[in-house]
Amino acid sequence: MPSVHRTPRWDVHRLPRARGKSFLVTGGNAGIGYFVAEQLAGTGATVVLGSRDRAKAEAAIGSIGSRVPGARVKYVPLDLADPASPAASVDALGLERLDAVVLNAGVALDHPPRRETRDGHELMFATNHLGHFALIHHLAPLLTATPGSRIVTTGSFAAKSERLDLDDLRSTQDYRPKRAYARSKLAQMLFALELDRRLRAAGSTTLSVLVHPGGALDSLTPSRPPVHLRTTGERLSRLPLGLVVQGKDAAARPAVRAVLDPSVRGGQMLGPRAFGLRGTPRIEPLWTHLTDTTTAARLWAASRDLTGNDPTFTAPAGFVGTEGPATGHGEAGASIG
Template sequence: MPAATTSPWDVHRLPAADGKVFLVTGGNAGIGYFLCEQLASTGATVILGSRNAAKAKTAIAAIAARVPGAMVRHVHLDLADLTSLKSSADAWELERLDAVVHNAGTALDHPPRRETRDGYEAMFATNHLGHYALTSWLAPLLNATPGSRVVTTGSFAAKSERLDLDDLQSHRDYRPGRVYGRSKLAQMLFAFELDRRLRAAGSTTLSVVAHPGGALDSLTPSRPPVHVRTVGTRLRGLPLGLFVQGKEAGAWPAARAVLDPQVRGGQMWGPRMFGLRGKPRIEPLWDHLTDTVGAARLWAASRDLTGVEPVV
């Protein structure tokens, strides 16, 4: 009997997902916006999580202008405020959740070190702790939806970093670039630890990492008024297009991680060409992403800091 064949993945013709519900955190701008646009084209209901209602409304209008019949709505989501985050999740009243994409993030460029109202370092809190806690509060929905997925947006910024598990909030060593990279590394380690625990529990929910490679505004197509690229900006960015890509293409790995039935838990998806640009493919895990002991310690520290633990 001949082996089963599958059609090549087409980033411009995504498979239908009618009846499914996807939540994208930080969906009002950047890669998150383009991911919402791409997922909306499948016929799914897309929930755009954002703390800024005005920006979310603008993004939804831009998606509707490009995707006739798009079903996109906004929910309030502030990952830096754990108290409000719990209240928001309780108020959404979703009946199912086929995937949540942990996309939102913040990157601070300059000192001094900043803290959230809960007293956590801002980048670690927003990028990692907020998504960690959100996973806990969405777990009942995810567990009740067969084949659901948790897709975490990773970053090349994490490749050269290592976590200091004794200083997760960077009290001793605060350098914005390093702290951002470590916060993304924490997200990725959590995603792989989550999948190990899901597999051990016999769950059908998958946890997958997707990273955008090099995704620059100058190479990103215009979506006015969400993003406007001038002719001058486009021309200046053309040489970089040999090595990196725009944010529309940067969303492709996450879209595949959400939609492709061949995706398996514990995988990392990124751009085909040196992990920087091109169509999405499975990538081998970086050595430090396979640190199961460190990931388990991070899980325990996250539980202790937030007071919650994802139910798997």
């Protein structure tokens, strides 16, 4: 009987080497983004932290360097709420190609009043979605120059029960902070999947992959001084929650897998294995409302009009791809563990 080839199960503790590759992580100076950057740095790749706070980015670089000998980590200024920043940040990268970008940075406001950017957009929608939309527009040439590059978009479990109001994307009516945050993350998730469809239609080899981190708490996150400090009391008081959710180090793993796993396909979504809240990363079925192509296309058009940007990709010159479209979005349709 002929042998059946199976892709080895993904091991979060034995990541493939990526020396010579370059990865950009937005918001890589803190939270989940920090641990995405730390884990990617351990592969030997060059990791660039996109952050609006130089001091925090430098602290993160120092922390990563203390844990990853020989880490190659850099910083580029990036303020996603500033419409002029994405273009300047891409220029400051000084790269001719980019293997992956992780769209991780985000703002979450808990209380009113509603806040706006200087160009009149609601702050969370502008930062979490519009800023990343513009960033991908400006990164498109670098990603196109890199066959098989990846755009990894970080969504949120909070978006699972939300729906977009396309007539009020700026949340000017009945503003509720938690709802506005969830809708901004839903917009990012719909963008990632619409981008996948457009990449395939263009014959591009760049992959758009969607991830969500599940439930992540600071109190379950290991200390990384001075970036994050956890007291013994905090750790002990929240231990029971570890049965349901996880720390931000574990929550970073779906994004890391989406960047590194050669079996991941465009249009797939990765999240924690246990109820989508904790555990090792796996490919999971898309939530039903994420498959709404009409809403996604209308969101793209609105984002284009609001930002003046329109991310466009083509196949790399002279490159003949062998990767076909993904055959399914669930674990059963993939050849990975």
